[in-house]
Structure formats: C-alpha cells, structure tokens
Amino acid sequence: MGSVITWLGGQKQPCYYIGFPEKLAAMSNTIVDAFAFCRLGEQRDGVTPVTGFARLAAEAAKPEGEIRWSFDGGRHPRGYPQLSMAVEGEVSLICQRCLLPFSYAFATQSLLLLASDEADADATEQTVDDESVDVIVGSAALDLLQLVEDEALLAIPLSPRHPQCPDGQAVPAPEKPDSPFAVLHNLKK
Numbered sequence: 001m002g003s004v005i006t007w008l009g010g011q012k013q014p015c016y017y018i019g020f021p022e023k024l025a026a027m028s029n030t031i032v033d034a035f036a037f038c039r040l041g042e043q044r045d046g047v048t049p050v051t052g053f054a055r056l057a058a059e060a061a062k063p064e065g066e067i068r069w070s071f072d073g074g075r076h077p078r079g080y081p082q083l084s085m086a087v088e089g090e091v092s093l094i095c096q097r098c099l100l101p102f103s104y105a106f107a108t109q110s111l112l113l114l115a116s117d118e119a120d121a122d123a124t125e126q127t128v129d130d131e132s133v134d135v136i137v138g139s140a141a142l143d144l145l146q147l148v149e150d151e152a153l154l155a156i157p158l159s160p161r162h163p164q165c166p167d168g169q170a171v172p173a174p175e176k177p178d179s180p181f182a183v184l185h186n187l188k189k
C-alpha cells in the first residue's frame, strides 16, 4: 500500500492517491461514484477479455482477444467533472471481402464530461460546444465496463476488412476483368 496524500485546500482541487485507500479498495473496482471519481482524481485500469462483454462477444467471430482500458478522473478547464477514457484491444471479426476471421485492432481515446441529468447534459453540450468531447449523465454507480463496451462496439467497423486479405488473389468476386477499353489502350502501346 502506498501512502495517501490528501489536499487540505478544499474540494475544488484534486486529491492524488498513491495506491488505493481501503475505502476505495472495498468498493467495486469498476462501478464507481462518477462525480467522486472525478473530484478525487481517481484512476482505474484493467484488462477484460472480449468474452467478458456480452454484447461485444456477440459481435465477435471467435471468443478471443482482450480489451485494455483506463479511466482518469479530473476536471475540465471549464469546471465540469471529466473522465478521460482510453480503450484499445483486438476483436475477432469476419472480413467482408474474403470472409475469413481476422483480429481487428483498435485504439480510442475519449473525453467524457459528466452532467447531473439529461437537461444538464444538453446545457453542458451547448456551453462547451466541442465535437471532441462527449457529455454523459454521471451517477453514483457508474459502470465503467459498460462505457468500455460501448466504446469498443463503436470502434468496430460496419464492414470490417483485412488491410490486405491473405488470399486476395483467390477471391473471384472483387476481381473485375480488364475493361475492353483498357485492353485496347494496351494494344495501342
């Protein structure tokens, strides 16, 4: 266990914890009080197998791969509680070109601002007016893994394809015969 450094200057400033205080360790590691998490500048990270996410696993071609994730609580320059979320991993998907499964890798970073309810979320979105941040309704029992799963599902392309199919030559469908014009053009050379 590391020592706990608390900030005595008031709640506006973040406290930095080195190691986990007992009280936090006793709580669920992935269901957090979102506002306290941000106020205290807490952090969580972990690795969860794809099979640990029901909706993501349903999209996967094979029950393999893992998702690495981290959250940092803090405060937006404009005063809103903010969660920095990083999600990366690999999911087995079916290539829509050659129909073989392949490991699709992705990495995303998001900045989530916390609002107290839907109306507050709308107001915050308008005030901040920044496409690069998302506003979510925070709660005293925010499921971080649900955010991770949502993010992973968004990262999966609708029509996944190998960057280069291993047997691209053997797939007849995308290969078009030379057009008569191209043949003619070559003959003229």
Ligand SMILES: [Zn+2]
Residues within 6 Å of the ligand: 095, 096, 097, 098, 099, 100, 161, 162, 164, 165, 166
């Ligand atoms: Zn392919």
